[in-house]
Amino acid sequence: MIPYEVEYLRASSVEQALSVLALNPDAKILAGGHTLLPMMKLRLAKPGLLVDIGRLPELRGITVHEDSVSIGSATTHAELEASAALKRVAPLFSLAAGVIADPTVRNRGTIGGALVHADPSADWPAVALALCAEMEVVGKQGPRRIPADEFFVGFMSTAVEPDEVLTRIHVPLPTPGRVSYRKFRHPSSGYAVAAAAVAIDVGEDGHARGRIGVTGVTDTAFRAREGEALLEGNFTDLRGRVDAVVEAALAGVSPLEDNFADGEYRLQLGRVMLKRALLDVLEQRG
Ligand SMILES: Cc1cc2nc3c(=O)[nH]c(=O)nc-3n(C[C@H](O)[C@H](O)[C@H](O)COP(=O)(O)OP(=O)(O)OC[C@H]3O[C@@H](n4cnc5c(N)ncnc54)[C@H](O)[C@@H]3O)c2cc1C
The missing domain is CATH 3.30.43.10 (Uridine Diphospho-n-acetylenolpyruvylglucosamine Reductase, domain 2)
Structure with a gap:
């Protein structure tokens, strides 16, 4: 049209x-x-x-502080994918950015636009959830920060008011030492039919705890808390718990359905993506 x-x-x-x-x-x-x-x-x-806020210098770029990394909302997917600083301190960003759509979309689309639009198949919501990001928005009342857990409130709906602007995304450092992003791409758009972001920390005593963000499967990205609860424990035993983590993570979820994937297929893709992400982190050095 x-x-x-x-x-x-x-x-x-x-x-x-x-x-x-x-x-x-x-x-x-x-x-x-x-x-x-x-x-x-x-x-x-x-x-x-x-x-148009897309070219405002104050909304662009990546700044690494001692205890956090701050990303301007108008930073493009391609800039996030290429950033050497992010690869060093928060590699989950380049993993996810690299599988967003195609170079044209990555060169123009921004992380802020994707988070505020909150498409159920968008990639950044899963990453924001897995890395405990906080979204800084500014409006009439001044700035406020919204934790990722409270940011995505429903289908294409966030806690950002229509008269507010998302300015920066803050991610606490250090990020967990073992991370993975696995995505089943829609063959035409490249959006996630199902995808999982996993971020796991293993303490010196071998105790693992982590976060799981899932996107594409339901009407809004979500943190798989029941899966996270089973994930916590001895890291050396995690391989034996992977299937249980996956089952718990997606239990009770109402999957989206469309012409490409019915509910059961989408749910199964979610399980497979999460399992692959968990197996990835098992292979990594933390
Ligand atoms: C063919 C195609 C394939 C795609 N594939 C993927 C994919 O695989 N994965 C994926 O995650 N996304 C995908 N996308 C979406 C793409 O990443 C978009 O660029 C992104 O979702 C929106 O970012 P934008 O900067 O273009 O936002 P815009 O289109 O400019 O804005 C989107 C919405 O957010 C609001 N908004 C934007 N920025 C702010 C801000 N700072 N504060 C407040 N409100 C704001 C706007 O008002 C609007 O409502 C795809 C898009 C296309 C066209």
């Missing part, structure tokens, strides 16, 4: 974007445009004004 006529403003600062949002209820933030513009073409979204 042909796009309709729409007003466009390239914001000069986050502050300006916020004041425009406050004055225009039908304005929407534009970052990479790789979700919003297709939705506008299909008339699934019909904002009257686009406020």
Whole structure:
């Protein structure tokens, strides 16, 4: 479908974007445009004004601090994939970024756009959940931080208000020493039909604890807490617990269904992706 006529403003600062949002209820933030513009073409979204924040330097880039890494919301998937700093301190980012769609989408799409849009098949939500990320948003009341556990509230729905801007994603350091991301890609879009992010820490005493983020399987990405509970324990025994972790992680889940994958198939893909991710971390040196 042909796009309709729409007003466009390239914001000069986050502050300006916020004041425009406050004055225009039908304005929407534009970052990479790789979700919003297709939705506008299909008339699934019909904002009257686009406020482009995609090139604001204050929203781009990766900064490594002593106890956290901070990622600007307008940082592209490709920048996250290529970052040497992230490969060193939080390698799960480049693992996930490298399997998002194709180079065109990776060069324009942003982590902030993906998190706020919260597509049930998007990759970043699983990573944010597995790495205990906190999303910093700013609105009329000033900045606030939302833990990943409270960020994804339902189908394509997050805790970000329409007049707020997601500015940065903060990930505590050090990140767990053993990580993996496994994804079954939809053959045409590249989105996750099912994917799992696993991040496991093994203490000096050999005690393992970790987090599991699952995406693609249900209407929103989720942390597989029952699986995490079974994962905790002696690392050397984990291989024997893998199947139980997988079963617990996806027990009771209501899978999405579409023309490509019915519920049972999608659930099974989720189990297989999680099992492969767990077997990956068993092979790694922590
Ligand atoms: C063919 C294709 C394949 C794709 N495959 C994948 C895939 O495999 N995995 C995957 O995860 N994604 C995939 N995507 C989605 C892609 O990653 C998008 O770029 C991403 O989801 C949205 O990011 P964006 O910067 O393009 O956001 P936009 O399209 O600009 O915005 C998306 C939504 O987020 C809001 N928004 C954006 N930034 C902010 C912000 N900072 N604060 C508040 N609101 C904001 C916008 O108002 C809009 O509602 C695919 C997209 C396409 C077109």
